Amino acid sequence: MKVKISLSVNGKSYERMVEPRTLLVHFLREELAMTGTHVGCDTSSCGACTVLLDDKALKSCTMLACQAEGHQVTTIEGMANGDNLHPLQQAFHEEHGLQCGFCTPGMIMNAADLLSNNANPTEHEIREALEGNFCRCTGYHNIIKSIQNAAAKMSAATV
Amino acid sequence: MICDFRPIQNSAFKIQNLFFEKAELQFSNILNQKKNFKFKNMVPSKVNYHRPSNIGEALELMSKFGDECKILAGGHSLIPVMKLRLADPENLIDIAGIADMKKISDNEKSITIGACATHADIARNEAIQKHAPMVAKAAGMIGDVQVRNFGTIGGSIAHADPAADWPAVLLAADANITIKNAGGSRTVDIDQFFKGLFMTAVEEGEILASISIPKTEFNANSTYVKMPQPASRFALVGCAVAVGGGMARVAFNGVCSTPFRDTNVEKAVVGGSSAADAATSVADGMDVMSDHFASAKYRKSMAAVYAKRALGEVM
Structure with missing residues (x-):
């Protein structure tokens, strides 16, 4: 039995009929055709599917779409403002924060959660926060540099 | 192919390898149906979804569906x-939206944590940090940021994974668990709550509503340490200790198939032994778990090491 859900994704409201067993990540990718959010391990380990739900990082392979009813979802597609990259995206570009790029959307969304709670994290705090995101290219050093770069950019912008 | 970093699969294997013969297991009916069980499905079975607006409605739905439902x-x-x-309920009853169940209230003699409070809510709660530091510390060590943001304390203890972090902490804290049912509610002492691997005192038709942590001297002087499985962060050994007011409570998860309090260690601490001496008898005579991460001998040794560290922090 399908159920009706309404939720906001990247600031836009959507109303859809879904099967209750639909996972949020599949809803985003297949129903809304937003394929920026990736499915990696599918076991809540790797963090490639990380999105923000009410500004908190969530592994979207571990939530049903109907649990997101009435909430606000932000995906990687919602980060840039038109052609202007989000400071995190710009920083990953500048610091070579990606190799194959598969983990990058999840890394950026988790980093967005971190920076919203801690505008100026230490390297250790960044490493701790990325505990739930795997980069199988093992490019962690540059990912951390990217997040530090973005933190600096974002703090400068708010001063 | 099975990878080492999949905690739920690991749990499933524990069931299959260690406890397959025991009939009353929660998942045994499904495992038995699938003799050639292969972990390949990554989409849940078909399910109906219900979102009650209060706990009364949730209990009504539970009595209507009997054992054909699960609380989400x-x-x-x-x-x-x-x-x-491993679970294929016909109905899901989503209680996450019930506002009362997320509350953490700071009362005169205890702190009551709603079952739907998330690990992140608990980790940053100032009253909990002050009156029961091990509870806040353990909350901040569960899984990773994303899991802590949405995973709930009630869900975790109702699931009762022996390698989860909450059981040892709540045992050491002398917590009380409030369970609601159609007839009202009942309170279960934490010592009577964990019944075995994935089994608790919550009966069919009941909802785990809240967890109450008493404000005691031992809870104010408490800590939790763990040796995490390197990838999943589940506890290979987790040790919670609370010492004060002439009392000591020392509990473990990850070590045996049911989390437990080690009364030998507690007595040694109360009797004036040093942390190092008290920790030597950890898990003596217990049936310690063994798997491809840690043999029983190694786990038992590590339990003593972590108990010594935890006791050292509070003694």
């Missing part, structure tokens, strides 16, 4: 298990 809160234990088809 954060979903961070249940959904992985459903994706592996």
Whole structure:
């Protein structure tokens, strides 16, 4: 039995009929055709599917779409403002924060959660926060540099 | 192919390898149906979804569906298990939206944590940090940021994974668990709550509503340490200790198939032994778990090491 859900994704409201067993990540990718959010391990380990739900990082392979009813979802597609990259995206570009790029959307969304709670994290705090995101290219050093770069950019912008 | 970093699969293997013969297991009916069980499904079975607006409605739905339903809160234990088809309930009753159940209230003699409070809510709660530091510390050590943001304390203890972090902490804290049912509610002492691997005192038709942590001297002087499995962060050994007011409570998870308090160690601490001496008898005579991460001998040794560290912090 399908159920009706309404939720906001990247600031836009959507109303859809879904099967209750639909996972949020599949809803985003297949129903809304937003394929920026990736499915990696599918076991809540790797963090490639990380999105923000009410500004908190969530592994979207571990939530049903109907649990997101009435909430606000932000995906990687919602980060840039038109052609202007989000400071995190710009920083990953500048610091070579990606190799194959598969983990990058999840890394950026988790980093967005971190920076919203801690505008100026230490390297250790960044490493701790990325505990739930795997980069199988093992490019962690540059990912951390990217997040530090973005933190600096974002703090400068708010001063 | 099975990878080492999949905690739910690991749990499933524990069931299969160690406890397959025991009939009353929660998942045994499904495992038995699938003799050639392969962990390949990554989408849950078909299910109906219900979102009651209060706990009364949730209890009504539960009595209507009997054993054909499961309570869904954060979903961070249940959904992985459903994706592996180790659980295939016909109905899900989502209680995460019930505002009362998320509250953490700071009362005169205790702190009451609603079952739907997330690990992150608990880690940053100032009253909990002050009156029961091990509870806040353990909350901040569960899984990773994303899991802590949405996983709930009630969901975790109702699932009762022996390698989860909450059981040892709540045992050491002398917590009380409030369970609601159609007839009202009942309170279960934490010592009577964990019944075995994935089994608790919550009966069919009941909802775990809240967890109460008494404000005691031992809870104010408490800590939790763990040796995490390197990838999943589940506890290979987790040790919670609370010492004060002439009392000591020392509990472990990850070590045996049911979390437990080690009364020998507690007595040694109360009797004036040093942390190092008290820790030597950890898990003596217990049936310590063994798997491909840690043999029973190694686990037992590590339990003593972590108990010594934890006791050293509070003594």
